[in-house]
Amino acid sequence: MAVDSKERIDQWDTDHSWHPFTPMKEYLEFPITQLQRAEGCWIYDTEGNRYLDGNASNWSKVHGHNDPDLNAALVEQMNQMAHVSYKGLGHPTAAKLCEQLARLTPEGLTRSFFTDNGSCAIETALKLSFQYWQMNGRETKREVIAIRNGYHGDTIGSMSVGDAGGFHNRFSQWMFDKHVIPAPVCHEYAGKVAFQDDSESIQALTQLLQERSEHIALLTMEPWILGPGGLKLHPKGFLKKVRALCDEYDVHLILDEIFVGFGRMGPMFVCGAEDVCPDFLCLSKGLNGGYLPFAATVTTEKMYQAFLGDFAEMKTFFHGHTFAANALCTAVSVKSIEKLEAMIASGAIDRRIQTFEQKILEHLEGHPYISEIRQRGLACGIDISRGAGKPDFTVDDRIGFKFYLDALKNGLLLRPIGNTIYMIPSLIMNEEEMDLLCKQTAASIRTVVENA
Incomplete structure (x- = not known):
């Protein structure tokens, strides 16, 4: 199927779509990312940019994208x-x-x-x-x-x-x-x-x-x-x-x-x-x-x-x-x-959980702008804070949304809920990708808090 121009797709989107769980006024105020194809743990947009899917597409893609067997x-x-x-x-x-x-x-x-x-x-x-x-x-x-x-x-x-x-x-x-x-x-x-x-x-x-x-x-x-x-x-x-x-x-x-x-x-x-x-x-x-x-x-x-x-x-x-x-x-x-x-049966998932935990310890433990990490299996929640002794962010601060935008700009697709970041990798995510997931999460947290 031939792909129409980005401008035309955006126009159809802004004129006729209504996205779930999305404040549409904000959606229309920022550049729209139109996704075109996906492979493994990566998603590609219509302009050729790629994003690591750290959200497993709303927590569903256990085998990643475009699995040949499926x-x-x-x-x-x-x-x-x-x-x-x-x-x-x-x-x-x-x-x-x-x-x-x-x-x-x-x-x-x-x-x-x-x-x-x-x-x-x-x-x-x-x-x-x-x-x-x-x-x-x-x-x-x-x-x-x-x-x-x-x-x-x-x-x-x-x-x-x-x-x-x-x-x-x-x-x-x-x-x-x-x-x-x-x-x-x-x-x-x-x-x-x-x-x-x-x-x-x-x-x-x-x-x-x-x-x-x-x-x-x-x-x-x-x-x-x-x-x-x-x-x-x-x-x-x-x-x-x-x-x-x-x-x-x-x-x-x-x-x-x-x-x-x-x-x-x-x-x-x-x-x-x-x-x-x-x-x-x-x-x-x-x-x-x-x-x-x-x-x-x-x-x-x-x-x-x-x-x-x-x-x-x-x-x-x-x-x-x-x-x-x-x-x-x-x-x-x-x-x-x-x-x-x-x-x-092969232990592959358990090994990936161990790798995930190692990367959390390496990149996120002790982060000055994280108040709490909660993780079990291939699921991790991270609460963003202003730092020790400072008041918490409120929902109105939109710090989670600001994190989402910064991470997306740096090639990482995550979707926080409120001020909690969710890292939910696919069950096939490899060590290099998990390293990038945790490293970029830490970097984007630092960026948005220090610029808040």
Whole structure:
């Protein structure tokens, strides 16, 4: 396809587009970067400039860009069948993907329901849980529990079970009510745990369940890491305590591994690493290597069996989307998971995590304008500060946005949230690229703070 001039593309963009999570007034005030192609961990714009993708394209590109194996799987499937309805019909790659997910997730998770994105995966889990309690004569179980600063998506239901105030406050009057418990605390990077405590969280959850369990349907949480909520870590073991309390008080546990799943933390899934079987496991982003919009809600045989019955019993789950189990999505997912299994078995991901930690220590530890580093696996959050003894930057200072612009000018693509920088490399990023990622991050922090 011939590429139009940069000026013409910019004009179409500025005249007709509306970008997600983007203050459009600011977007229009700065030069627009139009991306044209990508390879490995690098993205190239229409003017030939290249950028290291330190954000894995919104945390999704586990194999990097333009992976030849995923490309081949996509083309092979496209030449056979791009899409057919999954309503009452099946196809081979969807069946194979269901088998993979049942085999690789914790024992007890046996059934996969496919949707288009992470928010929809959460919505599916919510509706399954609510219908389950209703069908079992426990209609009082309608309330939900969220964890402080948790984030599960941007549809009404997924917003309702999160606590991302800065993103979602404007819609609060349309959300259903929830109970919010404190998040646990864990200060950790490069394998060093400075402090961790989950006692306040567990105490609050225990008290809430003692008082309201007959009315509470479910608890939704991101295991190990609060993603958009500041990349705050949970102590390992917290998830297991939550599972035990949900079991004791008969409350469904929905785990959102949309960010941390598929090798980002080292193991395939965090719940498997903690030997915890949730009632619902929500997956997206890395499910097909970030190639196509796709998600899965994986649940238990007990849940599935509860929905079996004659049509007249009205147990059917009347929910689903046009592109559920799209054949292109499932084909690429099958290949992506095969590649991840091989990477995990060979120790390749663990070695990259070790390299990432070494580069964090080399370039970022002790930086005068960093107040805290939080890292686990291939995910790192960095809080920018003015320096010891000086007041923190406010949201209005836009220091994160200024960092983004400086890093982009120097060939590094990162997307901070507020004043927290997120380094989320692809699982294939090599040592030289990780060195550049951490080195340029340190340099851009220094530049924007000293010019603030």
